[in-house]
Amino acid sequence: MDIDDILASLDPHPPSSSSPSLIPPETRDLQALTRHWVAERSTPELLSWPSDGLFERINDKIKRQIEKVEEMTGDMDPKTNFALIVIQTELERWKFLVRSYLRCRVGKIDKHLLHYISNDALRTRMSPIEEAYARRHQLLLHNHYLNSFLGTFPPAMQNLNDTAGNISMIDSPDLDSAVFIRLLKNAEIECHGVDVDGVLTGKEGDIVILRWSDAKGLVERGDAELV
Amino acid sequence: MALPLPTGLTQNEVSFLAEMEMVTVVPRQRLDSIDLLGGKTPQLRPPHRAQLPLWLALLLKKQRRANIVPPAWMHPASLAEIIHRETKEDPEAFSPPPPPPSRALYAQPGTARRLNHQHQPSFLDDLTQTTLDSQQQDPNSILSPPFLPSNVAESPAGYLPYHWLEIAEALLTHAGDDMPAPAGEVRSLLRDLVEVRAAKMRSSTSALEGFGDAWLTLRGVGAMELAENRAFLAGLVDGVRKIGASAEATRREEEEEARRGGEYGGDGDEDSDEDMGL
Numbered sequence: 001m002d003i004d005d006i007l008a009s010l011d012p013h014p015p016s017s018s019s020p021s022l023i024p025p026e027t028r029d030l031q032a033l034t035r036h037w038v039a040e041r042s043t044p045e046l047l048s049w050p051s052d053g054l055f056e057r058i059n060d061k062i063k064r065q066i067e068k069v070e071e072m073t074g075d076m077d078p079k080t081n082f083a084l085i086v087i088q089t090e091l092e093r094w095k096f097l098v099r100s101y102l103r104c105r106v107g108k109i110d111k112h113l114l115h116y117i118s119n120d121a122l123r124t125r126m127s128p129i130e131e132a133y134a135r136r137h138q139l140l141l142h143n144h145y146l147n148s149f150l151g152t153f154p155p156a157m158q159n160l161n162d163t164a165g166n167i168s169m170i171d172s173p174d175l176d177s178a179v180f181i182r183l184l185k186n187a188e189i190e191c192h193g194v195d196v197d198g199v200l201t202g203k204e205g206d207i208v209i210l211r212w213s214d215a216k217g218l219v220e221r222g223d224a225e226l227v
Numbered sequence: 228m229a230l231p232l233p234t235g236l237t238q239n240e241v242s243f244l245a246e247m248e249m250v251t252v253v254p255r256q257r258l259d260s261i262d263l264l265g266g267k268t269p270q271l272r273p274p275h276r277a278q279l280p281l282w283l284a285l286l287l288k289k290q291r292r293a294n295i296v297p298p299a300w301m302h303p304a305s306l307a308e309i310i311h312r313e314t315k316e317d318p319e320a321f322s323p324p325p326p327p328p329s330r331a332l333y334a335q336p337g338t339a340r341r342l343n344h345q346h347q348p349s350f351l352d353d354l355t356q357t358t359l360d361s362q363q364q365d366p367n368s369i370l371s372p373p374f375l376p377s378n379v380a381e382s383p384a385g386y387l388p389y390h391w392l393e394i395a396e397a398l399l400t401h402a403g404d405d406m407p408a409p410a411g412e413v414r415s416l417l418r419d420l421v422e423v424r425a426a427k428m429r430s431s432t433s434a435l436e437g438f439g440d441a442w443l444t445l446r447g448v449g450a451m452e453l454a455e456n457r458a459f460l461a462g463l464v465d466g467v468r469k470i471g472a473s474a475e476a477t478r479r480e481e482e483e484e485a486r487r488g489g490e491y492g493g494d495g496d497e498d499s500d501e502d503m504g505l
Binding site: 024026027029030031034035038041042043044061062065082083085086087089090091093094096100103104106107110174176177178179180182184185189191193194195198200202203204205206207208209210211214222225227 | 229230232234235236240243244246247258259261262263264265266268282283286290292324327369370371373374442443444445446447448450453457460461464465467468471472474475478
């Protein structure tokens, strides 16, 4: 035990566990990232890109950590060597979360390209890069169709976004798909069913299966999270 | 294909999540604090206990740098109690999730506050008022598994945390020698529990049989059990919805009409009253 430890043990400030609401910002970022990832993986439609600069912050941090790993690889002291393993393991875990989140979003955008780019409200859910990707993807795809078969059709039938006959060509995700949520607060949920509609009085911690269209409001308010 | 996985977390992803749970370790070697992306790790000084995420604890365990203190709920007595509750006391429902953890406050001795609670501003507040205020607006201030300390040594016995199966599996596989009882005993109790709960999971779907209901509550279910049955349950719910789509549309139209009739005609017959209530 060195002098620092002794000083630390005499520290008059409360240890972190005794000030309950004070979650360190790093942990909150991890929780936010995890929650975004789980939500994106579980919902039928694309969710909003976090507007609070969460991903910019996380990307910066990951970049800095990679630089640190490169620095540390230089000195091969066996003691820092283990710390390096730990740092790299954690780094890979964060990178997995970010990568899986982004891939999941791109997957959803790919699936319903026109749906997301033709509607202003939905377009704002995408990050600028995702929007540019979606537009470019749609352009390439449409040009490819035009070159291969669509070009021989009459001009009036060359669009991919016809709504003639009250049937839209634009495919959209099924918003009534079942999702699993956990209530973070006691809440009353208005649910729609096949035979009956009803209001579910849910307790905190309940895991509920319901339609995404019913759960959406709760999740957006932060009263529930997807699991 | 950008992501070749179905909607909803898969089992592998669930165990990845479970590795974020905090567990208590007893270090066998000194290890300085490491500056990780998720915050600094505590300084490890044997024999002082410390709380680490499961993935790091397993890494230390594999290198024989630390022992893991199994959570109290994994003790055979606690598991037996849970099995008793699941089979005898309430053979229908899953046993309840752990109560939300509370902590005593440093600033006000004798006051406890829920670790997870939306902060209620009062004159009794901590020294850290400003930070709390900013957190209050943030939905991320509500912790949920895997960020709740439900698998540390102090967490209550007799309750299964959300990630119970994954945690138990990881601990039995890699830290079997740290168990409070022979690993085989814990394992067989866990197997009983898995079976009891799997049967409940299956019978919960019979509640869905006439899935006219709009929801299904599975309070106390575990993450892995959910992941295993997710495709089945979601497929069932969606299937019933699609089959009943036209019936539902007709019902809605009728209700809408009844409501309109009630509004204009002014004679609120019983049917429309009921509909209004919903």
